[in-house]
Amino acid sequence: MDNVLTREQRLNQLRQRHAAPVLIVGGGINGISTFRELALQGIPAILIEKGDWCQAASGALSRMIHGGLRYLETGEFALVKESVMERDRLLKNAAHYVFPLRTTVPVDNLSGGLVNATRRFLRLSDKPTRRGAMLIKTGLSLYDLYTRQYGTMPRHQVRNEAATRDRWPGFAPWVKYSASYYDAWISAPERLGFELIEDAERACPTALALNYLQLVSADGETVTLQDVLSGEHFTLQPHVLVNAGGAWIDQLNQRLHANAGGPRLIGGTKGSHLILDHPELLQMLAGEMVYFENEEGRVCIMFPWFGKVLVGSTDIRVDDPDSVVCEEEEKAYILASLRFVFPDIVVPDAAVVYTFCGVRPLPASDATVNGQISRNHSLVLLPPDATRAWSTLCLVGGKWTTFRRFGEEAADRVLRLLGEKRQVSTTDLPIGGGRDFPPASGQSAWLSQLARQYDVPLPRVTQLVKRYGSRALPLLARIQQQGEQPLRQHADYSALELHYLIEHEQVCQLEDLLVRRTGLAICGELTPALMQEISLLLASTLGWNENQRVQNLQRTCASLARLHGLTGLYPTVVQEEIRHVSNQ
Incomplete structure (x- = not known):
């Protein structure tokens, strides 16, 4: 892992390459998955992303890894089956980031929704309706069938009103029953995305992934790429171009003239989420998820x-x-939905510590209800023609849980276009820090052994393994060699740890580090003083001058305010900067 390439070394590799068998445009989870699949077959693919890895929809997911219970109602049995299988594979292959999640569904009646559910199944209605206990139990029984066939999750349970009220005293009076089952959640989706890239480049050293590199034009034979940070241009002749642009697929096709005048492929929908600092609600949940229907x-x-x-x-x-x-x-809508199921919970404005949203890259659809649009994935091949010499493979739709399967399908299609065959399967292949990661029953002994081996306190070892899985081992080795000191503004991180992330994980901007390589932003832990401290550390690592550092800090504050609702940071950050300058 210590033989990591710097950004300049990566760009120099790109300067020396004038052709590529495969160029993948889009560094979300599906583009990354396709890159990994191809690299494991020895294909020297190039992956580019105009921003940072998993910056858009792939970093704005609900943090659920789930089988898609509600897709049963629209008859997408194959999607549910595939999702359950991929969920259980992630529980094994990425056990450092993906964990079981007990989930409860509050229900207000026994038999409601049966007629409308049948009409939706037969595509006779798009009308949303509340589901009764019988309908939910039917769906969960099918869910159990897939789970028992492909995994080891416990079976579902249905509670009567007394048992429901005993476990959930804060539920609204309309709740008469509840059903519980298991799905999964992911603690660090953006980090898992980067680990897939790292695994790919380790498997095929001639494969190359570059963030902050965008496709700007095409002339029929070559495409022109631009380094977003420096403005430098590169030309490349691809044999196959994989359009993994997500919500931007149609825009990219227009730029490539690959589908000019053709049908629209994407009809995205926006999903927003809130992070609440609310101890009372947290205590009520007691480690479970509540999966519920709001009033509509x-x-x-x-x-x-x-x-x-x-x-x-x-x-x-x-x-x-x-x-x-x-x-x-949207914030008001989400909080109103919360009050619908927990009417006594009051959420003051200050409790909303972070917001995020992304555009689901759903297939174009005429459905009148967004929830009825399929979450399945598909491949659309645009063959070469008089305007371009390459094939364009478009990755349409998909959901986070099924990224491995979608990438596998896309890679197999590319391999056929290249006349190559698959050599390696990723079905049971651990990802990143999930490699050599012990099962839960053996983790305590493993952590104690690591603490002795690296002479690092057990709480710190536990903390780093929770963040990085087995990828914490080289970091522990560096701590053993050099020692570490906690940050002044956040004792749970050290300068050495952040230096390591910057050097090894393609960190180019302050926002990359705060939002995607660490959980500092989404966990509501950012303060102006902490942002300034980390910006100084980042500048020293990347060789920025003071003007570059201040500009990047200001851009990050503006982005956090616009995209994540952190509007209070900027004025105080300015004050911290004035204090910093006066102390020099």
């Missing part, structure tokens, strides 16, 4: 999130994926 029948979620509560979401059609933010109306 839309499915919403809430579950514990690192001492906070994650709650969401919305489902709104959008035409411009670049402009989406969590609006005040």
Whole structure:
């Protein structure tokens, strides 16, 4: 892991390559998965992303890894089966980040929704409706069938009103029954995305992944790429171009002239979520997720999130994926949905410590209800023609849980176009820090052994393994060699740890470190003084001058305010900067 390439070394490799068998455009989870699948077959693919890895929709997921219970109602049995299988594979292959999650569904009646559910199944109605206990039990029984066939999750349970009220005294009076089952959640989706890239480049050293590199034009034979940070241009001749642009697929196709005048492929919907600092609600949840229908029948979620509560979401059609933010109306909608199931819970404005949203890259659809649009994935091949020499493979739709399977399908299609065959399966292949990661029963002994081996206190070893899985081992070795000191503004991180992330994980901007390589932002732990301290550390590692550092800090503050509702940081950060300058 210590033979990591610097950004300049990566760019130099790109300067020396004028052709590539495969160029993947889009560094979300599906583009990353396709890159990994191809690299494992020895294909020297190039992956580019105009921003940071998993910056858009792939970093704005609900943090659930789930089988898609509600897709049974629309007859997408194959999708549910595939999702359950991929969920259980992630529980094994990424056990450092993916964990079982007990989930409860509050229910208000016994037999409601049966007629409308049948009509939705037969595509005779898009009307949302509340589901009764019998309907939910039927769905959960099918869910259990897939789970028992492909995994080891416990079976579902249905509680009567007395048992429901005993476990959930805060539920609204309309709740008469409840059903509980198991799905899963992911603690660090953006980090898992980067670990997939790292695994790919380790497997195929000639494969190359570069963030902050965008495709700007195409001339029929070559495409032109631009380094977003420096403005430098590169030309490349791909044999196959994989359009993994998510909500931007149609825009990219227009730029490539790959589908000019052709059918629209994407009809994205916007989903927003909130992170709440609310001890009372956190205590009520007691480690479980509540998966519920609000007053209009839309499915919403809430579950514990690192001492906070994650709650969401919305489902709104959008035409411009670049402009989406969590609006005040959405916050009000989400909090009203929360009060519908927990009417006595009051959420003051100050309890909302973070907001995030993304555009689900759903297939274009004429459905009148967004929830009825399929979450399945598909491949659309645009063959070479008079305007371009390469094949364009578009990755349409998909959900986070099934990224491995979607990447596998996309890679197999590319391999056929290249005349190559698959050599390695990823079905049972551990990811990143999930490699050599012991089962829960053996973790205590393993952590104690690591503490002795590296002479690092057990609480710190436990903390780092929780963050990085087995990828913590080289970091522990460095701590053993050099020692570490906690940050002045956050004792749970050290300068050495953040230096390590910056050097090894393609960190180019302060926001990369605060939002995607660590959980500092989403966990509501950012302060102006901490941001300044980390910006000074980042500048020293990347060789920024003071002007570059201040500009990047200001851009990060503006981005956090616009995209994540952290509007109070900027004025105090300015004051901290004035204090910093006066002390020099």
